[in-house]
Amino acid sequence: MKQTVSNGEASKPKPTAALKNMVPWNERFSYSLSDFACNLSFQMVGTYLMIFYTDTFGISAAAVGTLFLVARIVDAFDGPFWGIMIDHTHTKWGKSRPYWLWFSIPFAVFCVSVFTTPNLSLTGKLVWAYITYIGVDVLYSAVNIPITSILPSLTSNPQERVTLSTIRQFMGTAGAAIITGITLTMVAFFGGGSTTSAHGWFIWALIVGIVVVLIFAVVFKNTKERVQTKSSRQSIPIKESLKALKRNWPWAIIIFINFIYWMGMQTRSQVTVYFFKYNMNNAGLASFVLSLQFVSLLAVVLTPLTSKLIGKRNTMLAGMIMAVAGQLLLSVGATHLSVTIIIIATIIGYLGTGYVSGLIAVMLADAVDYGEWKNGVRAEGIVTSFSSFSAKLGMGIGGVITGWILSVTGYVANKTQSAASLHGIEMNYIWVPLLGFALSAIALMFYHVDSIEKKMQTDLAAKHKKENEEA
Numbered sequence: 001m002k003q004t005v006s007n008g009e010a011s012k013p014k015p016t017a018a019l020k021n022m023v024p025w026n027e028r029f030s031y032s033l034s035d036f037a038c039n040l041s042f043q044m045v046g047t048y049l050m051i052f053y054t055d056t057f058g059i060s061a062a063a064v065g066t067l068f069l070v071a072r073i074v075d076a077f078d079g080p081f082w083g084i085m086i087d088h089t090h091t092k093w094g095k096s097r098p099y100w101l102w103f104s105i106p107f108a109v110f111c112v113s114v115f116t117t118p119n120l121s122l123t124g125k126l127v128w129a130y131i132t133y134i135g136v137d138v139l140y141s142a143v144n145i146p147i148t149s150i151l152p153s154l155t156s157n158p159q160e161r162v163t164l165s166t167i168r169q170f171m172g173t174a175g176a177a178i179i180t181g182i183t184l185t186m187v188a189f190f191g192g193g194s195t196t197s198a199h200g201w202f203i204w205a206l207i208v209g210i211v212v213v214l215i216f217a218v219v220f221k222n223t224k225e226r227v228q229t230k231s232s233r234q235s236i237p238i239k240e241s242l243k244a245l246k247r248n249w250p251w252a253i254i255i256f257i258n259f260i261y262w263m264g265m266q267t268r269s270q271v272t273v274y275f276f277k278y279n280m281n282n283a284g285l286a287s288f289v290l291s292l293q294f295v296s297l298l299a300v301v302l303t304p305l306t307s308k309l310i311g312k313r314n315t316m317l318a319g320m321i322m323a324v325a326g327q328l329l330l331s332v333g334a335t336h337l338s339v340t341i342i343i344i345a346t347i348i349g350y351l352g353t354g355y356v357s358g359l360i361a362v363m364l365a366d367a368v369d370y371g372e373w374k375n376g377v378r379a380e381g382i383v384t385s386f387s388s389f390s391a392k393l394g395m396g397i398g399g400v401i402t403g404w405i406l407s408v409t410g411y412v413a414n415k416t417q418s419a420a421s422l423h424g425i426e427m428n429y430i431w432v433p434l435l436g437f438a439l440s441a442i443a444l445m446f447y448h449v450d451s452i453e454k455k456m457q458t459d460l461a462a463k464h465k466k467e468n469e470e471a
Contacts, residue, residue: 065403072396083385264436322352
């Protein structure tokens with residue numbers, strides 16, 4: 001006859017696999033604030049810097065496009081550089097987390113500097129723009145790459161990673177919607193009613209910079225790198241870390257998608273003000289349409305459930321298809337100058353991109369696991385650093401495309417635009433993004449990690465257990 005165990009401790013149920021490696025809610029929220037802070041600052045740069053340069057600082061669209069291209073060339077080195085630095089970092093705070101402490105203030109300083117207008121000659125203005133914009137890009141990588149590289153270290157639970165990334169994307173989208181929705185209003189408020197006021201841009205950028213520093217202090221304080229592996233306890237040589245990329249097809253696919261997707265997103269976001277100011281003759285509508293990013297939060301909230309039901313790949317693919325549909329409908333609205341159709345198309349598009357953005361980080365975390373599973377090397381820094389590189393390269397190429405198309409079609413700041421110039425703005429707003437979303441959807445058809453994820457995680461859990469026992 002079996003004896004009943006009366007010991008309360010012994011009668012506690014063992015945690016199921018689904019409950020293992022869960023992250024406390026205060027840490028989930030703190031982690032999500034990292035993307036909120038990044039989007040407050042960098043979305044302001046990505047959405048408004050071009051029109052600030054052309055309509056406030058007095059730099060031509062062609063010169064701005066060239067600036068964006070040069071900055072992207074620099075980014076070809078700074079993204080992997082920060083990834084290698086993370087893989088070589090070993091502190092009491094972890095590998096990724098210290099970068100928020102070290103670089104949030106320098107990043108904020110440069111975010112303010114790009115919206116500062118010193119009284120210089122045209123050549124001096126260009127030099128100032130190059131220094132400050134490239135500085136923003138380099139330092140953005142320093143605080144943004146750790147957001148993705150720390151995810152595999154926060155938990156090894158695949159579904160918990162989706163939850164963390166979803167909450168992060170929710171807050172990141174909220175930050176983007178807030179900053180894009182209120183920036184022109186705040187610039188006008190501080191600039192005496194003018195959205196081209198240099199003083200208004202500077203004061204608003206300064207306020208945003210201070211908020212960003214305070215938020216990153218909270219993120220640093222409340223996060224923890226808890227997944228300890230053999231590689232996380234030591235620096236990884238560059239040659240060794242690069243082995244994690246060998247035959248890592250999931251990584252290659254996601255990096256390509258990250259590039260082409262953000263190229264399309266950038267062209268659309270940075271000409272939104274142009275489109276409504278010149279094509280629709282209603283500049284005030286731009287802030288409202290940009291604030292519609294809030295609707296993407298619905299898709300973000302549904303992402304964990306949807307990815308659990310149909311898989312991460314299929315969830316992202318559905319989002320890309322919705323984004324393409326939104327752009328096609330947007331072309332109808334632009335042709336008929338219909339505000340109603342444009343709003344409906346924008347909502348459909350944002351719902352689609354809501355499914356996409358949060359899953360990119362999760363799939364990169366999966367690529368870290370895949371690299372270790374296939375090649376025996378876990379290199380969070382180098383694997384995830386190409387996320388920042390590819391996104392910023394895509395955004396930079398998008399900036400180049402925008403600047404050059406505006407220049408070739410005859411854009412003149414603060415003037416009535418020609419038919420050719422209006423068509424150029426429309427190309428940037430509708431057709432370039434559509435191409436990016438469509439190519440991303442095609443690339444997703446070759447992504448097959450979902451089918452092997454369970455075996456991969458089981459094998460890695462056994463490997464990490466053995467390594468920790470040996471340590």
